Amino acid sequence: MGALIPLRADLGLGDGYHSAQVDVDVRLNTNESPYPPPQGWRDDLRDLISSVPFHRYPDRSARALREALAELHDVRPDQVFVANGSNEVLQALLLAYGGPGRTAATFEPTYALHSHIAHVTATHVVEGERRDDFTLDLDAVASLLAEHRPEITFLCSPNNPTGRAEPEDAVRAVIEAAPGLVVVDEAYAQFASWSALSCVSDEAPVVVVRTFSKTWSMAAARLGYLVAPASVVEGLERVILPYHLDAVKQAAGRLALRYRAEMEARVKTLVDERRRLAAALAGLPVETWPSEANFILFRPRDRGGDEVWQALVDRSVLVRNCSSWPRLGGCLRVTVGTPEENDAFLHALSEVLSS
Numbered sequence: 001m002g003a004l005i006p007l008r009a010d011l012g013l014g015d016g017y018h019s020a021q022v023d024v025d026v027r028l029n030t031n032e033s034p035y036p037p038p039q040g041w042r043d044d045l046r047d048l049i050s051s052v053p054f055h056r057y058p059d060r061s062a063r064a065l066r067e068a069l070a071e072l073h074d075v076r077p078d079q080v081f082v083a084n085g086s087n088e089v090l091q092a093l094l095l096a097y098g099g100p101g102r103t104a105a106t107f108e109p110t111y112a113l114h115s116h117i118a119h120v121t122a123t124h125v126v127e128g129e130r131r132d133d134f135t136l137d138l139d140a141v142a143s144l145l146a147e148h149r150p151e152i153t154f155l156c157s158p159n160n161p162t163g164r165a166e167p168e169d170a171v172r173a174v175i176e177a178a179p180g181l182v183v184v185d186e187a188y189a190q191f192a193s194w195s196a197l198s199c200v201s202d203e204a205p206v207v208v209v210r211t212f213s214k215t216w217s218m219a220a221a222r223l224g225y226l227v228a229p230a231s232v233v234e235g236l237e238r239v240i241l242p243y244h245l246d247a248v249k250q251a252a253g254r255l256a257l258r259y260r261a262e263m264e265a266r267v268k269t270l271v272d273e274r275r276r277l278a279a280a281l282a283g284l285p286v287e288t289w290p291s292e293a294n295f296i297l298f299r300p301r302d303r304g305g306d307e308v309w310q311a312l313v314d315r316s317v318l319v320r321n322c323s324s325w326p327r328l329g330g331c332l333r334v335t336v337g338t339p340e341e342n343d344a345f346l347h348a349l350s351e352v353l354s355s
């Protein structure tokens with residue numbers, strides 16, 4: 001018998017990426033939709049499940065789902081790659097185009113999973129810095145890209161956890177300056193006014209990553225995709241496991257796209273609520289940043305982030321505690337919920353900040 005061997009040394013002591021799962025009434029910590037998908041989708045899915053040939057492997061290339069996504073975005077199915085959540089899409093990108101001897105660039109603070117999955121795939125990470133207001137400093141971006149020549153450059157727009165969307169000219173400038181693939185994570189795209197999808201073509205090294213977890217109200221389904229040059233999609237098929245996407249999930253995604261108008265109505269409601277939340281936060285002793293997503297980052301002016309986070313939990317309101325994250329000292333992030341949830345949050349926060 002061998003011995004229990006130590007973990008790969010390069011994985012270090014990181015404890016991964018987890019949000020506290022605390023039992024509270026108002027959960028505004030993981031940027032999910034507060035609204036479930038439409039009942040019609042549920043009924044369609046139930047009918048479809050009753051006819052799935054469960055004894056057979058699913059369609060390995062997820063053809064019908066990719067065709068439906070291609071139609072949605074006016075691209076070809078061979079430019080679409082689908083996986084179990086956009087995190088698996090990101091992992092496949094890093095497995096195929098990152099790895100030992102290769103470099104990925106991020107601009108911090110941004111989505112922690114970009115650098116985390118890069119580390120797990122043994123991709124070297126270089127971290128650029130955003131300005132204090134969390135916008136990109138394009139001169140600093142250009143010199144970082146020129147110095148490190150990363151194979152993969154990550155952008156996130158709107159950016160989690162800051163909420164800002166990158167302006168079109170900034171994204172185009174990064175694409176111009178990057179020596180390799182530019183991956184734009186658009187998990188919150190439908191909340192914003194511009195998408196980098198218009199930059200994707202077979203000739204440009206640009207990849208746009210999307211998810212069903214947020215605007216489509218399907219976080220439980222674990223479904224994400226990207227739109228990219230066909231050659232990149234071929235590359236990803238080399239690293240993904242055979243039959244990685246089960247038949248039910250393929251159907252769930254395809255059927256969801258029939259309820260696009262309902263998705264857009266939910267997005268509109270949440271954008272209205274985001275504006276209301278932002279206006280209310282402006283009247284409280286907190287610093288905030290403009291958001292084009294379904295969440296708002298804020299920093300209590302005279303109170304510690306940990307203390308305010310705990311006081312909110314004590315009032316059964318859970319937000320994301322970012323206060324110990326690099327560059328985000330004292331910050332909390334609140335997801336836009338239903339009007340009632342947002343009221344409960346605002347009520348609890350003003351109570352905490354005035355006590």
Ligand SMILES: *Cc1c(COP(=O)(O)O)cnc(C)c1O
Binds near residue numbers: 084087185222
């Ligand atoms: C929530 C989120 C995702 C979603 O990941 P899934 O694996 O699709 O649930 C991806 N990127 C960003 C920036 C996110 O905030």
